[in-house]
Amino acid sequence: MSQGAVTTNALYAFQADLPLDQSFFEDAAKWATIEASYREYISSLLTLAGQSATDAKAVEDVIITFQKKFANVLLTKVELMEAEVTKYNPLTYADAAKKYPLTVGLQLQAHGFNVCKGCSADKVVLYDLEFFDRAQVLLKANPMATLKTLVEFILLHVNSPQLSADFVMANRKLFEKKIKGVITQPSRERQADWFVTVVEESFKTVLSTANWLDNWTRANGLMKLSQLEAMTTFYDYFLAKANYQPVDKTLWGMLPQTVNAYERYTPRENKMRRRTLELSPQL
Structure with a gap:
C-alpha cells in the first residue's frame, strides 16, 4: 500500500540483506568463528550448480571481499532509524533506472517494468536513498565478472532451501547446525x-x-x-x-479478530505492531 496514496498499491525498493548477519562481516573475531563454514557453503552451492571444485574455490575470496565491502554500504541501525524521516521517495521507473541503473534499474527491467522515459507514469518508492547512493558507487567500482559471480551465488543461496536435497543440506549445515546449533533436522x-x-x-x-x-x-x-x-x-x-x-481491502494476511499472540517488530522502522483485538477487555 502506498503511504502517499493509501487507496492504491505501490512498489517499494529498499536496502538488501547479506546472507549472514552484518556483524559477521564487520567483526573480525566473529568472522573467524564462521569463515571456514561460510567458505564451504559458497563452494558447495556453486559445485552443486555445476562448477568444478577448483573454480568454486577460486571465487570464494571474490564473493567474501565484495560482501565485506557491501556490509559497509548498508545503513547502520541508527541510520535506518534516521532514514524513516525521509523514507518516502517516489521516482518514475525511468528516473529511478537512470539514477540507480545498477540496482533499481536492473531490478525493474528484470521484472518486466518499462523504464523508457515517458513510457510510464508509475513510480517505485525508494527507502534509504543513502543506501542506494552507496550501493551504486560500490557496484560501479567492480568488474562485470565479479557482479555475475555474486548474482549466481545469491540466487543459489536464496533458493537453496527450496531446491534439491543437497542444496537444502548445504543450507542447513551452515545456518541451522553451525549458527543455530540445531543437531538434527x-x-x-x-x-x-x-x-x-x-x-x-x-x-x-x-x-x-x-x-x-x-x-x-x-x-x-x-x-x-x-x-x-x-x-x-x-x-x-x-x-x-x-x-x-x-487496494483490495478484503485481502488480509491475518484477520483482526484472529485470536493469536501475534506481534511484529520491524527493526528498520523501530516499530512494533499488535492487533487491536488484543487490547480489548476480554483479552
Missing part, C-alpha cells in the same frame, strides 16, 4: 506434518476442556475442526503486478 515433509498435527491437537484440547463453552458449542466446534483440511503451502502471487492498482 527433520525432513520438510515431517516438519510440516508435525506442525499441523500440533496445531490441530491444540485446538481440540482447548475445545474439549474449555469450561466456558456449553455442550452445543463444544460439539459444534469439534465437528467443524474435524472437517478442516490442512494446507501447508500456498500460491505465490506476483504482487508487483498490483502496482498502483486499487
Whole structure:
C-alpha cells in the first residue's frame, strides 16, 4: 500500500540483506568463528550448480571481499532509524533506472517494468536513498565478472532451501547446525506434518476442556475442526503486478479478530505492531 496514496498499491525498493548477519562481516573475531563454514557453503552451492571444485574455490575470496565491502554500504541501525524521516521517495521507473541503473534499474527491467522515459507514469518508492547512493558507487567500482559471480551465488543461496536435497543440506549445515546449533533436522515433509498435527491437537484440547463453552458449542466446534483440511503451502502471487492498482481491502494476511499472540517488530522502522483485538477487555 502506498503511504502517499493509501487507496492504491505501490512498489517499494529498499536496502538488501547479506546472507549472514552484518556483524559477521564487520567483526573480525566473529568472522573467524564462521569463515571456514561460510567458505564451504559458497563452494558447495556453486559445485552443486555445476562448477568444478577448483573454480568454486577460486571465487570464494571474490564473493567474501565484495560482501565485506557491501556490509559497509548498508545503513547502520541508527541510520535506518534516521532514514524513516525521509523514507518516502517516489521516482518514475525511468528516473529511478537512470539514477540507480545498477540496482533499481536492473531490478525493474528484470521484472518486466518499462523504464523508457515517458513510457510510464508509475513510480517505485525508494527507502534509504543513502543506501542506494552507496550501493551504486560500490557496484560501479567492480568488474562485470565479479557482479555475475555474486548474482549466481545469491540466487543459489536464496533458493537453496527450496531446491534439491543437497542444496537444502548445504543450507542447513551452515545456518541451522553451525549458527543455530540445531543437531538434527527433520525432513520438510515431517516438519510440516508435525506442525499441523500440533496445531490441530491444540485446538481440540482447548475445545474439549474449555469450561466456558456449553455442550452445543463444544460439539459444534469439534465437528467443524474435524472437517478442516490442512494446507501447508500456498500460491505465490506476483504482487508487483498490483502496482498502483486499487487496494483490495478484503485481502488480509491475518484477520483482526484472529485470536493469536501475534506481534511484529520491524527493526528498520523501530516499530512494533499488535492487533487491536488484543487490547480489548476480554483479552
